[in-house]
Amino acid sequence: MDVSAPFIPPMPPLPSESTGGLGVLIRLRWNGFSAFPARCFTENVVSLNALGRPLVLPCGPEAIKAVLSTQSQDFQRLKMGRRVLGPIVGDGILVSEGAVWKRRRRAMAPAFTPRAVPTLARHIAVCAEAAVRGLPSVGAVDVFAFTQRLALDIAAVTMFSMTSAPFGVALRDMVTDFMTGIGQPRPSDFLLPPGIPTVLAWRRRRFRRRWVALVSEIIAGREAMPAAAEPRDLFDLLVRAFGNEDAVSGGAVPDRVLIDEVATMIVAGHETTATALFWACLMLARLPDWQEEVAREVRDVDLSPDRAAAALPALSVTTAVVREVLRLFPPAFMTGREAGRDAELCGVPVRRGAMLLLPLWMLHRRPDLWRDPDGFDPHRFMDGVEPDRFAFLPFGAGPHVCIGAQLAMTEAVLVLARLVQGFRFGVREPVPVVPVGVLSTRPGGNAVFQFRRRACA
Numbered sequence: 091m092d093v094s095a096p097f098i099p100p101m102p103p104l105p106s107e108s109t110g111g112l113g114v115l116i117r118l119r120w121n122g123f124s125a126f127p128a129r130c131f132t133e134n135v136v137s138l139n140a141l142g143r144p145l146v147l148p149c150g151p152e153a154i155k156a157v158l159s160t161q162s163q164d165f166q167r168l169k170m171g172r173r174v175l176g177p178i179v180g181d182g183i184l185v186s187e188g189a190v191w192k193r194r195r196r197a198m199a200p201a202f203t204p205r206a207v208p209t210l211a212r213h214i215a216v217c218a219e220a221a222v223r224g225l226p227s228v229g230a231v232d233v234f235a236f237t238q239r240l241a242l243d244i245a246a247v248t249m250f251s252m253t254s255a256p257f258g259v260a261l262r263d264m265v266t267d268f269m270t271g272i273g274q275p276r277p278s279d280f281l282l283p284p285g286i287p288t289v290l291a292w293r294r295r296r297f298r299r300r301w302v303a304l305v306s307e308i309i310a311g312r313e314a315m316p317a318a319a320e321p322r323d324l325f326d327l328l329v330r331a332f333g334n335e336d337a338v339s340g341g342a343v344p345d346r347v348l349i350d351e352v353a354t355m356i357v358a359g360h361e362t363t364a365t366a367l368f369w370a371c372l373m374l375a376r377l378p379d380w381q382e383e384v385a386r387e388v389r390d391v392d393l394s395p396d397r398a399a400a401a402l403p404a405l406s407v408t409t410a411v412v413r414e415v416l417r418l419f420p421p422a423f424m425t426g427r428e429a430g431r432d433a434e435l436c437g438v439p440v441r442r443g444a445m446l447l448l449p450l451w452m453l454h455r456r457p458d459l460w461r462d463p464d465g466f467d468p469h470r471f472m473d474g475v476e477p478d479r480f481a482f483l484p485f486g487a488g489p490h491v492c493i494g495a496q497l498a499m500t501e502a503v504l505v506l507a508r509l510v511q512g513f514r515f516g517v518r519e520p521v522p523v524v525p526v527g528v529l530s531t532r533p534g535g536n537a538v539f540q541f542r543r544r545a546c547a
């Protein structure tokens with residue numbers, strides 16, 4: 091393929107260079123892809139101020155490495171994360187800190203080892219097969235809705251060994267409600283101290299009550315299933331993992347812990363993977379040559395449930411496409427930390443209490459790290475050439491690195507492979523679809539996909 095002219099996907103405009111800290115926080119409410127000034131593409135650390143509170147933007151690989159990894163002891167999670175995400179993940183490992191986080195992370199790690207991949211890949215393949223078979227042979231497909239539904243189904247099946255059918259609508263409605271409403275951080279979330287309620291406090295408390303009731307009902311349904319000798323799903327793996335941890339600590343796992351961690355896995359896992367799959371479909375629809383390259387790779391690969399995990403090494407082009415999508419449209423487009431003590435970041439002083447926002451999507455498009463940084467070109471992930479460890483961080487780094495990274499890659503690669511194996515697709519965009527970063531990287535606009543079943547499928 092011609093590597094000289096990679097395709098440049100459209101992007102929203104960036105703010106002016108004079109945008110201050112408050113301007114960044116206000117813009118984040120609407121789109122993280124148009125919140126940060128362009129100098130974040132070139133500088134290592136940008137220091138701003140938001141209503142008197144220091145706002146530091148570590149943007150270069152060294153600064154990001156220090157915050158997430160080598161100096162991670164100086165920087166904790168943003169306290170506002172708990173305020174915003176707490177209604178849905180409670181005290182789960184996505185928002186907890188210190189000893190609680192450490193204990194839960196250690197307990198959950200065994201559920202995400204490579205040994206679990208074949209079990210989870212089998213569930214993914216079953217869901218992908220059913221979803222692909224359910225598509226019309228020829229016609230328009232709402233790909234965003236399709237990937238959201240499928241990712242939720244996969245989350246339900248990998249977690250509980252049961253389809254999301256009995257509770258899927260309620261779960262999807264509540265997660266979407268949250269993501270598009272009270273889950274979007276407001277400037278007051280960033281600026282008010284944790285003890286002071288924001289105007290959303292009451293709505294968030296009400297959501298929490300309804301959410302806990304729903305997840306408890308789902309867990310009760312799963313617990314009613316007969317026990318199995320071998321772990322069937324993440325639920326068995328988590329219960330076993332927490333059980334082992336209890337045996338060590340002598341404590342009992344309260345239901346609330348299980349509710350929070352189950353909710354964390356569903357929320358952290360489904361929206362991120364669904365949006366990555368949407369962008370992968372959009373890129374392949376816009377770039378038929380790449381779509382055919384993937385089609386050639388997957389044509390004779392056996393993606394049936396029992397063979398899915400073994401098929402992964404044969405899917406190197408599909409994997410490169412997914413990685414390039416995660417570079418250009420990272421679902422976790424940004425992460426944040428708070429300075430727990432006075433510190434220094436690549437020579438820049440950072441005061442205790444300073445807020446740090448790390449625009450990971452801009453790291454992935456730095457001209458000093460990437461050739462044709464805005465162009466879509468999966469070749470950069472082929473031929474065994476690996477990017478610098480701290481140039482490409484779709485799953486973060488350091489102690490809080492994504493626990494589900496391998497599961498997410500397995501899911502994205504297997505679903506994309508099965509979709510292209512079954513269909514050829516194109517797209518019409520009345521308005522160019524640009525990324526919108528609110529909690530995850532969603533499409534900002536309507537893309538009309540046309541699908542046609544492949545003759546051999």
Ligand code: HEM
Nearest residue numbers: 355358359362363421422425484485486490492493494498
């Ligand atoms: C494409 C899909 C995904 C992306 C891009 C993604 C990205 C990330 C990133 C960047 C972090 C680090 C955040 C930080 O340092 O502040 C993270 C953490 C986390 N992710 Fe993922 N993730 C994905 C899928 C998943 C899946 C499938 C699961 C679970 C089933 C999951 C569970 C978690 C959890 C629990 C954490 C917190 C880990 C900790 O703090 O110890 N993620 N993810």
